[in-house]
Amino acid sequence: MSRKLLIVFSVVIAIGMLATACSGAQTEVPATASTGEEVAPAVETVEVIKTVVVEVPAAGEAQPPEIIQAAGYGETLQAILNRGKVVCGVHTELLGFGYLDENGRNIGFDIDLCRAIAAAVLGDPEAIEAVPITAADRGPVLQTGEVDVVTRNMTWTSKRDAEWGNFTWITFYDGQGFLVRADSGVTSLEEMDGATVCVTTGTTTERNLATAFGDAGLTYEAVTFEETSAVYGAYEEGRCDVATSDKSQLAAVRAGFQNPDDHLILDITISKEPLTPAVPTGDAQWLDIVKTVMWGLINAEEYGITSANVEEMKSSENADIRTLLGVEGESDWGYGTLGLEADSLAQAIAAVGNYGEIYDRYFGTEGIAFTLDRGLNNLWTNGGLIYAPPIK
Amino acid sequence: MTSTSDGVGPPSPPGAMEWIRKNLFSNWYNSLLTILGATVVYFTLINIITWVFNTADWRPVTVAPLLYLVGQYPREELWRAGISLLMVTFLVGMSWGVWKRYVRAFAIFMGILLGILAVFPLETTTITLPIRAFMLINPFLIYLGYRIGRLQSVHGRHVATLWLITLLLIPLVILPGFENSSLLPKVPTTVWGGLLITLLLSVGGIVLSFPIGVLLALGRRSSLPVVKLFSIFFIEVVRGVPLVTILFMFSIILALFLPSESRIDRVIRALMGTVVFSAAYTAENVRGGLQAIPPGQVEAAKAMGLKNFHITILIVLPQALRLVIPTIVGQFISLFKDTTLVYIVGINDLLGIGNAVLNLNPEFVRLQMEVYLFIAVIFWVFSYFMSYASLQLEKALGVGER
Structure with missing residues (x-):
């Protein structure tokens, strides 16, 4: 009898405990697990309360009309300075953008952007912690603030900006293109009418392909694969006339073919893939720092400042150049407010070079990854889209 | 096969030819199957061998052996992974001495493998002479461990304790290091990789689970x-x-x-x-x-x-x-x-x-x-x-x- 009662009681207690646990979880963290949409507001609420308590008296004591900053402002920079490292979410297996060299060192276009940030903030391009993240991880690491910045070949979209974090400045204009055999003579979308196209299944790539052909009133036969590698394998074996993917990827694959010159990447671009570093929401200062570093790299190319001539350029005739490089006596480009040193941008440029140098290092004609025409990634002065606010 | 027993003793084992006739060509359809099977096996093997030795391009394997072993673990701190390996090989040797045949095959294989790795010609600059020398120590250390393990005074529980200490020491002290330490600077787990992380996760998973x-x-x-x-x-x-x-x-x-x-x-x-x-x-x-x-x-x-x-x-x-x-x-x-x-x-x-x-x-x-x-x-x-x-x-x- 008592045994039975004991069992009944324990079941009741267990259910009760479960119920409290569930309800407790609901009140404390409202649906944090589901999507990023709900996470950001929850975090913000907490932070606003904190502002009122901490910041207002501080502002009262300090110099006259200092702007009241939202809580979280400056926290990232402080954490980085304490830690001595910038934590970047990166790719480790994307040739050209984020990959490894034979010694296991992180290299690539995206990695250099991370190093530029580290050089600007800490004065040391090696002071990075490159956390390898997967495509599925990109949202969560931003939402949780596990990394300071994601430099991992990430397309800026409105939804990601709303849900994941704050995107900084477009550093690479990618887009879906087509790879064809040079002897096929194809140069335009119309000439591909009725072609067999190799494409990965279930991706936006497949959808973009359908839209592009549908809008032009053309037909095609899709040969779909789960694996990206299978797409190019099939293309190389001649099972399809055309392979489609992001142009940077096509260029990487083309470089790997036995005779790269037998294959052409067409000039057509059927999607917009603006690759952009992103930071977690909530620290406007850090967002500005990352943006300014990107602007610095782009402006440096405009002015012709390279990693080699940073020092000479400090005595340039051009006052704007001297400002950018933080020469003593020149005006503040914002470093005071951003909590950086005057020569932060000079440090970044000296470490990794200007935008064009980074691009050429990996994708130029002598690039160590593969060769990709700059196209849209030319400076605005050269007919491209790379443009940044002035540093002054 | 050559030993002939005249009259006395059990019948000698059948000769090779006899065995082949008995098992592979006992009647016409077995003979046919044997020939068919042999043809298939022959061509498969030939194709595999040609692929392995001619067609295949093994550069991705030979160019960066350290990547497979330790991933991105900083090369200037590589000695820590090396020390860990030395500790493990020594203990494998000791285990061989104490538990004999359970680990014998593995210990011998490991010794031979590390010995081969130490002298294997590779077209890469990542494997330097010190690394090779380091690898070459391991087989001898296994043998040393074996001799020590065979001593009367060394018991299984000693080796087990040493294993436990080592398995705690390697992933908790030697590899991660400490903040602000000059001897063992901190190495974040984000750069651990390759076989190192596979073994850590499996051994850790097995031991803890x-x-x-x-x-x-x-x-x-x-x-x-x-x-x-x-x-x-x-x-x-x-x-x-x-x-x-x-x-x-x-x-x-x-x-x-x-x-x-x-x-x-x-x-x-x-x-x-x-x-x-x-x-x-x-x-x-x-x-x-x-x-x-x-x-x-x-x-x-x-x-x-x-x-x-x-x-x-x-x-x-x-x-x-x-x-x-x-x-x-x-x-x-x-x-x-x-x-x-x-x-x-x-x-x-x-x-x-x-x-x-x-x-x-x-x-x-x-x-x-x-x-x-x-x-x-x-x-x-x-x-x-x-x-x-x-x-x-x-x-x-x-x-x-x-």
Whole structure:
């Protein structure tokens, strides 16, 4: 009898405990697990309360009309300075953008952007912690603030900006293109009418392909694969006339073919893939720092400042150049407010070079990854889209 | 075959020709099958051999052996991985000396392999002379360990204790290091990779999940309802979901729940996932063993006045665990292979490093066959020695010979 009662009681207690646990979880963290949409507001609420308590008296004591900053402002920079490292979410297996060299060192276009940030903030391009993240991880690491910045070949979209974090400045204009055999003579979308196209299944790539052909009133036969590698394998074996993917990827694959010159990447671009570093929401200062570093790299190319001539350029005739490089006596480009040193941008440029140098290092004609025409990634002065606010 | 026994003694074993005739060409259709089979085998082998030695491009494997071994572990701190290897090889040698045949094959193989690796000609600058010299120490250290292990005064429990210390020391002290330490500077787990992380995750998963699994199995048979319900709930929930789901749970969802100050390391999160998963399966395997113990033994022990704790520790568990060795080892082998799944939560294990190597330069992008085959061989070697050791253990304990 008592045994039975004991069992009944324990079941009741267990259910009760479960119920409290569930309800407790609901009140404390409202649906944090589901999507990023709900996470950001929850975090913000907490932070606003904190502002009122901490910041207002501080502002009262300090110099006259200092702007009241939202809580979280400056926290990232402080954490980085304490830690001595910038934590970047990166790719480790994307040739050209984020990959490894034979010694296991992180290299690539995206990695250099991370190093530029580290050089600007800490004065040391090696002071990075490159956390390898997967495509599925990109949202969560931003939402949780596990990394300071994601430099991992990430397309800026409105939804990601709303849900994941704050995107900084477009550093690479990618887009879906087509790879064809040079002897096929194809140069335009119309000439591909009725072609067999190799494409990965279930991706936006497949959808973009359908839209592009549908809008032009053309037909095609899709040969779909789960694996990206299978797409190019099939293309190389001649099972399809055309392979489609992001142009940077096509260029990487083309470089790997036995005779790269037998294959052409067409000039057509059927999607917009603006690759952009992103930071977690909530620290406007850090967002500005990352943006300014990107602007610095782009402006440096405009002015012709390279990693080699940073020092000479400090005595340039051009006052704007001297400002950018933080020469003593020149005006503040914002470093005071951003909590950086005057020569932060000079440090970044000296470490990794200007935008064009980074691009050429990996994708130029002598690039160590593969060769990709700059196209849209030319400076605005050269007919491209790379443009940044002035540093002054 | 050449020995001829005239008249006396048992008949000599059949000669090769006789054996072939008896087994392969006994009648016309067997002869036909033999010829057909031999043709297929011949061409397959020829093709494989031509592929391996001519067609295949092994540069992705030979160009960066260190990547496969330790991933991105900083090369200037490589000596720490080296010291860890030395400790392990020495202990493997000692284990060989103490436990003889269970580890003999593995120890000899390991010695030979490391010896070959030390002198293997590679067209790479990443393997320097000091590294080769370091590798060459290992076979001798195994032999030294073997001699020490054979000494009368060295017992199994000493070696086991040393293993325990080493297994704690390597992943907790030597490899991660400390903040602000000049001798052992901190190396974040984000740069650990390759075989190193695969072995750490599997050994860690096996060592940690086993006791938890045994406890869960005992809990499931417990007469305490709360313990029993919890065990059943845990086991059934974990066994009801795929490992990928659990890894995602621990890697992403857990991070979203926890405040950013109390962040758990990525590798630890993945390890937690594998331990939880493996513990549930171990529990069910062990429960099978527990149920095979006749209840009469427990009753007899009770009649002798033994306490429940002693009955479990001294009578039930030793027999139950002996019974389930094959299944447990089978499960550990599958856990070892399952660790490749951590690749999808952003940890560069052996498979992840393989993918990274494929992107090392454009010429490697299409060489997946070579890289994946190489990784498969590594996994096979480890799995094979695990099952070999378990077979020896079964023989020694006489499982299934009652």
